[in-house]
Each structure stands twice: as C-alpha cells, then as structure tokens.
Amino acid sequence: MTVIELGPSYDSLNEAALAESGGVLLGEAVHAEPPRLLLDLSGTRFIGSRFIELLVRTWKRLRQRGGTMALCGVQPFCSEVLHTTKLDTLWNSYPTRADGVTALAGH
Numbered sequence: 001m002t003v004i005e006l007g008p009s010y011d012s013l014n015e016a017a018l019a020e021s022g023g024v025l026l027g028e029a030v031h032a033e034p035p036r037l038l039l040d041l042s043g044t045r046f047i048g049s050r051f052i053e054l055l056v057r058t059w060k061r062l063r064q065r066g067g068t069m070a071l072c073g074v075q076p077f078c079s080e081v082l083h084t085t086k087l088d089t090l091w092n093s094y095p096t097r098a099d100g101v102t103a104l105a106g107h
Contacts, residue, residue: 001036001104002028003097007043018050025058035067038100042073047081059090072100 004024028037037058041047047055059069072094074082082088094100 001034001038001101002032003038003040003101004028005040005043008045018054021051022054022057025054026061029058029061029067029069030065032062032067035062035065036104037062037067037069038097038104039069039071040073040097040100041071041075041078042097044078045075047078052081052085052087055087055091068104070094070100070104072097 006021025037025039029035039055055069062069070092071082073096074093079088079093082091082093092100092103094103
C-alpha cells in the first residue's frame with residue numbers, strides 16, 4: 001500500500017502545482033504494488049474541480065489494475081465538496097492515517 005500526503009500545494013489552483021500533483025498521483029496509480037492508495041488530506045483545506053478530476057482519474061487507473069483508493073484526514077470544506085459531488089460514495093474515508101492504513105492493509 002502507498003500513502004501520499006497531500007499538503008497545501010496540492011489544493012492550489014496553480015497549473016504547475018496541479019501538473020506536479022497529477023504526475024505523482026497518476027504515477028503511483030500505475031506503479032504502486034499492491035495497487036492500494038491512501039491519500040492523506042489532513043493538510044489540504046480546499047479542493048477545486050481540477051483537483052477532483054485528478055482524484056477521479058487516479059481512482060480509475062487504480063481500478064483498471066484491480067486496486068483501490070481511500071482518503072483520510074479529510075478537512076471539513078473538502079468533505080463538504082466530496083459529499084455535494086457524491087464522490088464520498090466512491091471512496092472510503094477514514095478519520096486518521098492510522099485508520100486508513102489498517103483498513104487498506106486488510107482489503
């Protein structure tokens with residue numbers, strides 16, 4: 001399982017920051033062994049539509065490999081966005097990184 005901590009730079013609307021985060025997430029979706037990805041959003045206070053698109057693309061690549069993706073430490077605004085867009089039904093979300101690691105390890 002791979003854990004990626006997404007900090008404040010990942011919630012940026014800056015194209016360069018999005019491209020960098022996209023490279024990291026999509027690369028891990030293709031190469032992680034086993035194909036289980038836990039995204040730690042405890043340092044991310046805002047997510048926009050471009051970042052949501054990146055999450056969906058990452059998740060789809062993992063699914064193509066029979067993998068899974070989960071979130072942990074989702075902050076209130078981000079949780080609200082995920083709930084409003086119904087994306088909270090696609091990914092399990094855990095309050096802490098330890099909870100997410102435990103859950104994905106048994107998956």
